[in-house]
Amino acid sequence: MPMDKRNLEICLSPLLYEPECHKESIVVIIDILRATSAICTAFAHGAQSIIPVAGIEEAREYKSQGYLVAAERDGFVLDFADFGNSPFNFTRERVKGKTIVYSTTNGTGIIKQAGSAGVIVIGSFLNISSLTGWLIEQEREVVLFCAGWKNRFNLEDTICAGAIASRLMSSSLYSTICDSTLAALDLWSIARTDLPGYIEKSAHRSRLREKGLDDCIEFCLTEDYTEIIPVIKDGVLVNNIL
Ligand code: MLT
Secondary structure, eight states: OOOOOEEEEEEOSGGGOOGGGOTTSEEEEEOTTTHHHHHHHHHHTTOOEEEEOOSHHHHHHHHHTTOEEEEEETTEEOTTOSBOSOGGGSOHHHHTTOEEEEEOSSHHHHHHHTTTSSEEEEEOGGGHHHHHHHHHHHTSOEEEEEOOBTTBOOHHHHHHHHHHHHHHHHTTSEEOOOHHHHHHHHHHHHHGGGHHHHHTTOHHHHHHHHTTOOTTHHHHTOSOSOOOOOEEETTEEESOOO
């Protein structure tokens, strides 16, 4: 007997997220430049756990308690933090076996915002194949939640959501009546032939270039650096749902 299709939605801005609609869903957090790429890298390099923190003062308080803290705003490392938000900061030497407190401009805020969802996992190009394979096995509704930039739509998260949606839709388990998903699928079909070239257009690409923080862009667009799917358990990101 044919199985009922599962619903797939994409949320293109934190302002559009409706927590009461997603209590049973798997929510995938996407902020590829750079928060979710950095989280995947941290776990790939052996981090034990990551405590996402939305506010600067809370992160500062953790620092005063002796925690290792990664924190940035508008790309810049906060003065009390140990390091910032480039995936290249999360080296094996620095993070192996460690708990890291983490606060960023957009990404950690939406992890907290999605707090009441059924399951919250981290998505990026770096873990796209294991993530999509796992999602298909779950047979549950999926929301791809794009961080954007300060509540605005952004290209890079939408394109990554389109890439994930394209794989889910081709599994024939999912259907969508969500125009955001259809738009993201269209954008991905345009961008996929030259992803770095397309991402050149994005506003955050320019912001990172102007600040000299763009050395990690190519890395953030790399598929399958890791198979790890970071997941929230009791408010903390841990290394793998698999
Ligand atoms: C964020 O979480 O706001 C971003 O990832 C910021 C950045 O790393 O540039």
